Structures are given as C-alpha cells and as structure tokens.
Amino acid sequence: MSLITLGTMAFDAIETPFGKVDKIIGGSAIYVAYAASNFVKPVQQISIVGNDFPQEEMDELTRRGIELEGVEIVPDKKSFFWSGKYHIDMNTRDTLVTDLNVLEDFKPVVPDSYQGAEFLMLGNLMPSLQLSVIRQMKVRPKLIVMDTMNFWMDIAMDDLKLVLKEIDVLLVNDGEARQLSDEVSLVKAARKILLMGPKFLIIKKGEHGALLFHENHVFFAPALPLEEVFDPTGAGDTFAGGFMGHLAKTRDISFSNMKTAIIVGSAMASFCVEKFGPERLKEITKADIDERISEFVQLVNFDIDLV
Amino acid sequence: MSLITLGTMAFDAIETPFGKVDKIIGGSAIYVAYAASNFVKPVQQISIVGNDFPQEEMDELTRRGIELEGVEIVPDKKSFFWSGKYHIDMNTRDTLVTDLNVLEDFKPVVPDSYQGAEFLMLGNLMPSLQLSVIRQMKVRPKLIVMDTMNFWMDIAMDDLKLVLKEIDVLLVNDGEARQLSDEVSLVKAARKILLMGPKFLIIKKGEHGALLFHENHVFFAPALPLEEVFDPTGAGDTFAGGFMGHLAKTRDISFSNMKTAIIVGSAMASFCVEKFGPERLKEITKADIDERISEFVQLVNFDIDLV
Numbered sequence: 001m002s003l004i005t006l007g008t009m010a011f012d013a014i015e016t017p018f019g020k021v022d023k024i025i026g027g028s029a030i031y032v033a034y035a036a037s038n039f040v041k042p043v044q045q046i047s048i049v050g051n052d053f054p055q056e057e058m059d060e061l062t063r064r065g066i067e068l069e070g071v072e073i074v075p076d077k078k079s080f081f082w083s084g085k086y087h088i089d090m091n092t093r094d095t096l097v098t099d100l101n102v103l104e105d106f107k108p109v110v111p112d113s114y115q116g117a118e119f120l121m122l123g124n125l126m127p128s129l130q131l132s133v134i135r136q137m138k139v140r141p142k143l144i145v146m147d148t149m150n151f152w153m154d155i156a157m158d159d160l161k162l163v164l165k166e167i168d169v170l171l172v173n174d175g176e177a178r179q180l181s182d183e184v185s186l187v188k189a190a191r192k193i194l195l196m197g198p199k200f201l202i203i204k205k206g207e208h209g210a211l212l213f214h215e216n217h218v219f220f221a222p223a224l225p226l227e228e229v230f231d232p233t234g235a236g237d238t239f240a241g242g243f244m245g246h247l248a249k250t251r252d253i254s255f256s257n258m259k260t261a262i263i264v265g266s267a268m269a270s271f272c273v274e275k276f277g278p279e280r281l282k283e284i285t286k287a288d289i290d291e292r293i294s295e296f297v298q299l300v301n302f303d304i305d306l307v
Numbered sequence: 308m309s310l311i312t313l314g315t316m317a318f319d320a321i322e323t324p325f326g327k328v329d330k331i332i333g334g335s336a337i338y339v340a341y342a343a344s345n346f347v348k349p350v351q352q353i354s355i356v357g358n359d360f361p362q363e364e365m366d367e368l369t370r371r372g373i374e375l376e377g378v379e380i381v382p383d384k385k386s387f388f389w390s391g392k393y394h395i396d397m398n399t400r401d402t403l404v405t406d407l408n409v410l411e412d413f414k415p416v417v418p419d420s421y422q423g424a425e426f427l428m429l430g431n432l433m434p435s436l437q438l439s440v441i442r443q444m445k446v447r448p449k450l451i452v453m454d455t456m457n458f459w460m461d462i463a464m465d466d467l468k469l470v471l472k473e474i475d476v477l478l479v480n481d482g483e484a485r486q487l488s489d490e491v492s493l494v495k496a497a498r499k500i501l502l503m504g505p506k507f508l509i510i511k512k513g514e515h516g517a518l519l520f521h522e523n524h525v526f527f528a529p530a531l532p533l534e535e536v537f538d539p540t541g542a543g544d545t546f547a548g549g550f551m552g553h554l555a556k557t558r559d560i561s562f563s564n565m566k567t568a569i570i571v572g573s574a575m576a577s578f579c580v581e582k583f584g585p586e587r588l589k590e591i592t593k594a595d596i597d598e599r600i601s602e603f604v605q606l607v608n609f610d611i612d613l614v
Contacts, residue, residue: 300528
C-alpha cells in the first residue's frame with residue numbers, strides 16, 4: 001500500500017499579516033509527505049533539490065517513513081525558491097520571487113524500488129513531467145491523483161489535457177475549474193471536466209471547503225472555521241496528502257470512502273495553516289488528528305426527519 | 308405556533324446576467340412569508356404598502372395562510388421600490404434605485420390578534436422599528452430572530468445594539484459579522500457578537516453556505532451547488548423564512564433543531580434563486596421541498612471510523 005508523491009521540495013519566504021519568515025522548507029511534495037505519512041508508509045518521494053537542502057530535513061523525512069531514493073540532489077545548483085506575500089484576507093497572495101534553480105532541468109525518474117506502488121500523487125508541476133512519471137510506471141497504479149494550476153492552463157493546456165486522460169482524480173481550486181471548463185457554474189464546470197478524463201473531481205474552495213464530483217453525485221466538505229489562519233501556504237498540498245494517505249491506508253477507492261478521505265484531508269489542512277510552512281504538521285500526533293476529525297463530524301452532523 | 312414577520316413588501320426591478328425584470332413583487336416579508344408558510348400557519352405579517360400593491364398578490368398571500376391585518380395600506384403613496392443589478396459572479400450587486408415611499412413613515416403596529424405569537428422574525432429594517440415591535444408584544448415570544456445589514460451599522464449602530472440585547476438569534480452575512488465585531492476571523496467575530504445579546508448567531512455566506520454559532524458550538528451548512536443561480540434576490544430572507552418555519556412548526560428551539568432548521572432554510576433558499584423574485588417559491592410543493600432536503604443530506608453525509 002505504498003504511495004508515490006511527485007512534487008517540489010523547496011525553500012519558501014512567506015509574509016502574512018501575522019508575520020514573516022525568510023527561509024522555510026516547503027514545496028508540494030513536502031506537504032503531501034508530511035500529511036500522508038500519518039496514515040501510510042512508505043511514502044515514496046520523487047523530487048529534486050540543490051546542494052543547499054538541509055540534511056536534517058532529509059533525516060526527519062526518513063524518520064517518518066518517507067523514502068528519498070527518487071529525490072535527485074544536484075551538487076552545483078540551489079533548491080527551488082518561492083517567495084510570496086498574503087493579502088489581509090489571506091485568500092489572495094502575490095508571488096514576489098520564483099527562482100526555479102534545480103527545477104529547470106528536472107527529469108523525474110521512478111526508481112525500481114518504487115515500482116508496484118498502488119497510489120500515485122502527481123503534485124502541481126509541468127504537465128509533461130507528470131505524464132512522464134505515469135509512463136514510467138510498469139503497472140498502472142490503482143489510483144492516480146493530479147494537482148495542477150492555472151499557470152499550466154495558460155502555457156501548457158495541450159499537455160495538461162493529455163495528463164487528464166490518464167488520471168483518476170483531479171484536484172483544482174474553483175478558479176482553475178472555471179478556467180479549465182470555461183464555465184462559471186461549478187456544477188457545469190464539473191460536468192465538463194469529468195468528460196476530459198478524470199472519474200473524480202475535487203474542487204478546493206479554501207476557507208469555504210471542498211466539493212467532490214463523481215458521475216451525478218456531489219459531496220461537500222466544509223473547512224473548519226478557524227480562529228486564526230496564520231499561513232495558508234501548503235494547505236492545498238496538505239489536503240491532498242491527507243486525502244491520499246487515507247485512501248492508501250484503507251485501499252478503498254469508492255465514492256463513499258473518498259468522502260471520508262476529503263474530511264481527513266480537510267482536517268490535515270486545518271493544522272497546516274496554524275503555523276508557518278509545515279511547522280505545525282511536524283508537531284501533531286495521532287490523537288490531535290483524531291480529535292480534529294471529530295470536530296469535523298460535529299461541524300456537519302445534523303438530524304433530519306421528513307414528515 | 309404562529310409566527311409574526313416584520314419586514315418590507317415592495318416592488319423590485321432586477322437585472323442579472325441572465326435577464327431583466329422591471330417590476331416584480333419583493334421585500335423581506337414577502338420572501339419570509341412564502342418560505343415559512345410551507346411549514347407553519349398562520350404567518351402574521353407586519354408591513355406597509357402603497358396604493359399600487361396588487362390585490363391579487365394580497366389574495367395569494369391570504370390563500371397561503373398569511374394574515375395581513377398588520378399590513379398598513381397607505382392610500383396616497385406608492386410602495387417601497389428597489390432596483391439592483393447583479394455583477395457577473397452574482398455575489399455582488401449595485402443598488403440602482405431605492406425609493407422609500409411608504410417606508411418613510413412606517414410605524415409598525417402589532418394587531419391585538421397577533422398577540423401571543425411564539426415566534427417573531429424581525430426582517431431587515433431600521434433597528435428602532437424592530438425594537439418597537441418587540442416592545443409592543445405583551446408576552447415575550449419564545450424566539451426572536453433578527454436580520455439586519457451593514458447600512459444600519461453605519462448609521463444606527465447604537466439602536467442596533469439595543470435590539471441585539473432583546474433577541475435570541477441574529478442573522479447576518481460574513482461581511483456584516485466582521486463589521487459588527489471589528490474582527491476578520493469569523494470565529495472571533497462570533498464570540499464577540501454572542502456577548503452583545505443574541506444566544507445564537509447565524510452567519511450567511513451565500514453560495515458558500517451558513518455557519519451557526521452557539522456557546523462553544525459551531526455548525527456548518529453548505530449551500531447546494533447549483534447549475535444556475537438565476538437571481539439571488541431574496542435568498543437570505545427565504546433562508547430566514549425556512550429556518551423560522553421549521554422552528555415554529557416543531558416548537559423546538561434547541562441547538563440540535565436549529566441545525567435542522569438551517570438545512571431547511573438552505574433548501575428553501577436554493578429554490579428562491581432559480582427564478583426571478585419569489586416566482587419559484589410560488590410554484591414548489593411539499594414533495595419538491597422534501598426532495599431538496601434529501602439532496603442536502605446526500606451532500607454532506609459521510610461515514611468516518613476513527614481507528
């Protein structure tokens with residue numbers, strides 16, 4: 001029941017209305033791995049870093065059952081660096097710096113030891129790289145989940161549409177769903193996107209929760225109303241990690257279990273935003289996670305009696 | 308188990324990306340009454356209209372068990388008129404015209420025959436008028452619910468705070484909750500507002516659902532993802548009407564039953580937006596309502612097994 005995660009391992013500089021951090025570990029594969037490793041081991045990472053990526057961060061990942069054989073270390077380059085500043089409402093942000101560094105020449109390779117993985121999480125990256133990882137798998141994984149973003153819709157839509165035909169679940173936010181489908185209504189957008197390849201579509205709406213579409217079914221999971229959103233960076237990837245972790249742990253990819261997986265993902269994301277970067281994800285225990293999931297049950301639980 | 312509704316009865320002119328209507332019946336008390344009368348009779352209206360309000364609309368209300376003794380008819384003035392235009396995203400609108408007309412001199416009077424009502428819905432109006440209705444009740448209703456808006460926070464905050472001390476449930480949208488509390492976080496906003504008087508706070512988030520706060524509890528109800536939102540006018544009042552209607556029908560004002568009432572309100576609001584004004588509310592049957600409520604159950608229902 002292993003899980004492969006393709007994505008970035010990076011440094012971020014983040015400014016929010018609550019504070020500022022100049023250099024903190026980040027990247028989609030970091031958040032996915034931290035979230036998923038609470039539920040499934042091993043998590044098999046495919047990524048790339050430069051000569052500046054701290055050994056103690058690598059050691060910490062290994063300690064959590066995250067395998068790093070698929071992480072290329074480039075000796076003469078720096079790791080990917082992203083810097084952003086959040087607006088006061090925390091829902092929008094400006095990207096200040098994007099230094100691709102090692103990402104410029106990234107050619108992901110699936111190690112032999114990863115072959116046979118049942119679950120594949122394609123973090124947000126150039127669609128051709130996502131496709132290359134799918135093509136390298138000798139046996140198609142039981143479930144392939146893809147994250148992507150508006151940037152690739154702008155510059156690589158054809159490639160993106162090729163990947164869509166190969167995957168099972170697409171994860172996008174509401175704006176991206178609208179851009180991909182050219183529909184304002186999310187219900188109409190979902191119907192169009194489900195014709196492009198994926199059997200399941202998850203539309204993330206940030207603080208407004210997430211929607212899961214499958215055939216004619218729709219499920220809505222709220223985000224937990226939080227007292228403080230300290231730093232939203234990585235929340236979407238953490239959601240994906242919790243979602244994949246639960247599915248890989250249970251090995252059940254039914255619609256019904258995906259609903260549960262979305263609640264688990266939402267719970268993990270609610271921790272992520274409590275501190276800068278993945279800091280909070282490094283602290284939490286199984287008991288914290290169970291308690292948070294119970295809060296979600298309370299949040300949406302109601303009795304109805306149609307008379 | 309009667310329900311008193313204080314609010315406007317008006318004409319609206321509405322423009323949305325889907326069409327335009329020059330003169331349609333509207334006003335908060337109309338939407339509340341149409342929604343609530345599916346669940347409870349009588350609904351006892353307190354409002355004011357001019358000489359131009361159509362008799363057939365009055366007759367239709369009466370046919371539905373809505374009592375109009377508390378509706379003043381001013382022979383030499385016109386009814387309240389509002390005109391608005393929705394932006395393409397349907398979440399924001401510009402008010403084009405507000406002709407107060409009869410509303411300028413509105414002094415709501417509670418008829419003797421309304422005394423003893425257990426449920427009182429104070430639609431969005433000048434806070435001093437809402438307070439006057441509360442003060443006219445010889446026996447305090449079992450539940451007083453108040454809707455209000457940012458406009459009164461701008462110009463009549465002191466009066467508004469007086470009303471808050473007299474009510475049980477406050478209904479506002481997210482922007483209004485933030486303005487009233489001076490807090491960005493809705494959780495913090497709720498905590499502050501619950502100290503101002505109301506025991507329950509409902510924060511409406513339009514297409515993103517609604518939150519119910521009470522003591523340390525929070526409940527989240529989604530809005531149904533809709534293919535088309537044709538006209539959002541009156542959706543908030545319709546929500547209030549469904550909410551009050553269910554509570555008045557069941558006469559149970561526990562937190563648990565309020566959760567159910569919010570789902571009923573959300574279901575009613577989801578009909579309202581399907582056509583212009585209250586048109587759709589005039590068509591729907593008990594079977595339609597039950598089916599829609601079942602869709603809500605499906606939408607949020609999930610199984611979780613913490614192991």
